Amino acid sequence: MTTAQFNLTPSLFHFAYYDTLKQSLNDKPHSITTDLPDASWHTHDEIECILYLGNLCHYKIDNQTFTLYKGDVLVIPAHTPHQAIYEEKINHARYVIRLSSELYQQFVLSNPTYTQGLNDLITKAKIYRLNTGDLDYILQEFQCIVPLVSKANDIYPFAIAYHLFQAMIHLVQSSQSNRLPGNYHEDHHFSHIIYYIDHxxxxxxxxxxxxxxxxxxxxxxxxxxxxxxxxxxxxxxxxxxxxxxxxxxxxxxxxxxxxxxxxxxxxxxxxxxxxxxxxxxxxxxxxxxxxxxxxx
Missing domain, CATH: 1.10.10.60 (Homeodomain-like)
Structure with a gap:
């Protein structure tokens, strides 16, 4: 992956952090904090990736309903109708990234080793349930992006593309599962308890x-x-x-x-x-x- 391969501008890339309750998460720095976006049915021209850090959220995507727990990543292909369903008085913190198809193809072409995995990532809406190690790694990459986006003007620095690419590769390497990885005794994720109650x-x-x-x-x-x-x-x-x-x-x-x-x-x-x-x-x-x- 070389600098010349990426022309990262705001028209190709959107990055935001949302937290309805304005809570700090483990005292980790976040410089982008706003209210949650509109929860009505809508589509985006870009591929959307959501790293959910709240406790419980539902997404309706086409004819399917997806339930997100803390640490889940939801990938929504471009032009796919979807709607977020929030439960009141619950923290719905999340990172939201939207990538243009043009930028995504630049990512795919930059590393042929992951071509198939990266293409599979955007064929249909999917939830990736990350283990503790993968979640921490992706959070670190996103936290590196926050100050870079905050300071950028018309052209984003190449470092943003690098950190984003590393996070996406981790997603590709993570296996999709219908249950939460590990258990509460191993990683103390509260989401295991909510998952149990909801089922x-x-x-x-x-x-x-x-x-x-x-x-x-x-x-x-x-x-x-x-x-x-x-x-x-x-x-x-x-x-x-x-x-x-x-x-x-x-x-x-x-x-x-x-x-x-x-x-x-x-x-x-x-x-x-x-x-x-x-x-x-x-x-x-x-x-x-x-x-x-x-x-x-």
């Missing part, structure tokens, strides 16, 4: 004690950890997950003609009275009133 919340027996036993944590430590990371307590998070799932089931009527009792059961509520109280707490109206509002 078991419909089980009415999922309670705080089961999770603390699963991850070997004391209830007191887990409660403090959860509130610190998610900005709400575990019980409220679980209620919201179940209530939102129930609401989505009701929105799917009449395709799925379920009784409210069946909705409660399928959403993880042990009984209807608990469902009623939880749903009303989340949506400020009863399940029946919610159903009536959908019919209007």
């Amino acid at each position: 078991h919340f419909r089980d009415p027996n999922l309670q705080l004690q089961r999770i603390t036993e699963e991850f070997g944590l004391s209830p007191y430590y887990f409660s403090k950890l959860f509130r610190r990371e998610m900005n709400l307590n575990f019980h409220d998070y679980l209620i919201q997950k179940r209530a939102n799932y129930a609401a989505n089931l009701m929105r799917s009527f009449p395709q799925h003609s379920l009784s409210l009792q069946e909705v409660a059961s399928q959403s993880g509520f042990g009984d209807y009275s608990t469902f009623y109280r939880s749903f009303k707490k989340t949506f400020t109206q009863s399940p029946k009133d919610f159903m009536r509002s959908l019919a209007k």
